[in-house]
Structures are given as structure tokens and as C-alpha cells.
Amino acid sequence: MRKRKRTYSCGLEASLAVTGGRWKFLILWVLSNQGTKRFGELRRAVVGGISEKMLIQELKELELDGIVERKDFKRVPPRVEYSLTPLGIELGEATASLCEWGTKHIDRINGASQKSVSVEPGVFPQ
Amino acid sequence: MRKRKRTYSCGLEASLAVTGGRWKFLILWVLSNQGTKRFGELRRAVVGGISEKMLIQELKELELDGIVERKDFKRVPPRVEYSLTPLGIELGEATASLCEWGTKHIDRINGASQKSVSVEPGVFPQ
DNA sequence: CCGTATCCGTAAGGATACTG
DNA sequence: CAGTATCCTTACGGATACGG
Numbered sequence: 001m002r003k004r005k006r007t008y009s010c011g012l013e014a015s016l017a018v019t020g021g022r023w024k025f026l027i028l029w030v031l032s033n034q035g036t037k038r039f040g041e042l043r044r045a046v047v048g049g050i051s052e053k054m055l056i057q058e059l060k061e062l063e064l065d066g067i068v069e070r071k072d073f074k075r076v077p078p079r080v081e082y083s084l085t086p087l088g089i090e091l092g093e094a095t096a097s098l099c100e101w102g103t104k105h106i107d108r109i110n111g112a113s114q115k116s117v118s119v120e121p122g123v124f125p126q
Numbered sequence: 127m128r129k130r131k132r133t134y135s136c137g138l139e140a141s142l143a144v145t146g147g148r149w150k151f152l153i154l155w156v157l158s159n160q161g162t163k164r165f166g167e168l169r170r171a172v173v174g175g176i177s178e179k180m181l182i183q184e185l186k187e188l189e190l191d192g193i194v195e196r197k198d199f200k201r202v203p204p205r206v207e208y209s210l211t212p213l214g215i216e217l218g219e220a221t222a223s224l225c226e227w228g229t230k231h232i233d234r235i236n237g238a239s240q241k242s243v244s245v246e247p248g249v250f251p252q
Numbered sequence: 253c254c255g256t257a258t259c260c261g262t263a264a265g266g267a268t269a270c271t272g
Numbered sequence: 273c274a275g276t277a278t279c280c281t282t283a284c285g286g287a288t289a290c291g292g
Contacts, residue, residue, distance in 0.1 A: 007236040010173050011229030012155050018235060029138050039254055047136045078254045094227040101220040103137030109144060110133040165274050204274045
């Protein structure tokens, strides 16, 4: 399942090894902003509609990487809570600026692909 | 090729729509730190060994999103230079903290516990 | 409620050859 | 040098059904 093929010599590459894929950033973001969550809560909170399969898979990998902590209450009905480790909290903070950039330019991004290709040099409507 | 299926309501999701995939962050990082590059230079500078096909594909998408600017000198032999737009520069700055996180914790990510990591010269300084 | 287990389609991405 | 054009393989990720 998980094959960390090689070692990383570049910081960004290492970060991407941990946060790669479609969902990890978004999961991280929920836990970073909304704190500890149960499995079902987390599933509903992640934007885009993640499947149970993907959520549990990504959580396992994040746990292996020391980003996420899993607490199983071993009860019936089951109750499991996920939260960030200190390392995960740091990583969450590191993504804050990325989120801000997206928020700031979201209108432009949402319209980028339909627009005609010719954009006047140097001009960036905002 | 590019199908931006929907609009994004979350800043992080919007950012990921632009920077998603395996290579875009790394391309962005090169242009952000090393400035304008020719096609071949860029290809050699991106860590991990990107193919020509992927590089040109990602560059086109980044150009459509207003992140990268392409300058064609229309000469023989061909000379094309890629650089970041103001929007791209901003985005590059937003990824800096992510790179720092990776650099800081690279030992742990690489598998922890073992030998120290020798950072090869020529990759991203940090 | 919190997962596991399969099946399966798509597309991301690599390899190679070719062009102006 | 800077791309195009194909072919091909993998794995990402969705859908569904089932289990403790």
C-alpha cells in the first residue's frame, strides 16, 4: 500500500510525500481548524465528499507519518477520535498561507479555465 | 485535458486545484527560488526527474491559471523562457512554510531513526 | 458507528520516437 | 532546443457490500 520509494533530499519534496494525494491537505485542515473529530464527523467535515475508504486510508498513512493521532475508546457502539500530533499541528500551520492565497484569489481561480487565453501582459485583474 | 469540474468554495481547495498533481509545487518552487528558466534548464532543475511531457503539460496548466508566464523568443534554435507572474510569486511565497516544515522534519519523514540525511548539493538550499 | 473487503474505471504519468 | 505524438502501465480513488 504505502511505498515510500526513496528518501527525500529536498524539504518540499518531503512535505509533499506526507501531504500528497487528493485528500490529505483537506483532512489536515479540518483537524487543524476544528480540532479533535470523530470518524463520522471528520467525514462530513472534509470538503468535497470523501469516501469512507479514502478517509480511513489517508488517516492511516497520516498516522504512520506521525501527523495524526488515533484514539480508540473501545466501546460499543464504537467511538474513535482523531486529532493532530504536535508535528501535525506544525504542518497545519505551514499550510495556512496556502489557504489564504486560495481564499484571496478564489474568484480568479474559479473562472480561470473558461477564459480566453489572451491575457494582456502584466495585467492581472483582481 | 483540463476539466475544472466545479467551483471552489474553500480557499485551500482552490489552491490545491492550481497546485495539484505531483509536479506543480516543485516547478513552482524552482521558478520561485531560481527565477526565470529556459525549458531545458527547468527540466533539469526540477527534483525527481520530470519527463518532457509532464513538464510541458503542467506548464500549460499553470500558464492558464495565470501562475506562469511563457516567453517565446521565436528563434532558431528555439528559446523559450518561463517565469512567475505576480500571482505566481505570491503563491511561491505561500509554499515557503511548507518547504521549511519538510526541511525541518526530513529525517523523520525519510523513515526516522536511521542515518543522517546527506543533502546533495544542487538541490534546494535551506 | 467505525470500519473491511472487492471490484472496477479513469486518468496520471512514464517511455519512446519524431519534428521544426 | 523545445516541444508533439503515441502507446502503455500503474495506482488513485469511487461504488458497493459486508462485519464487529
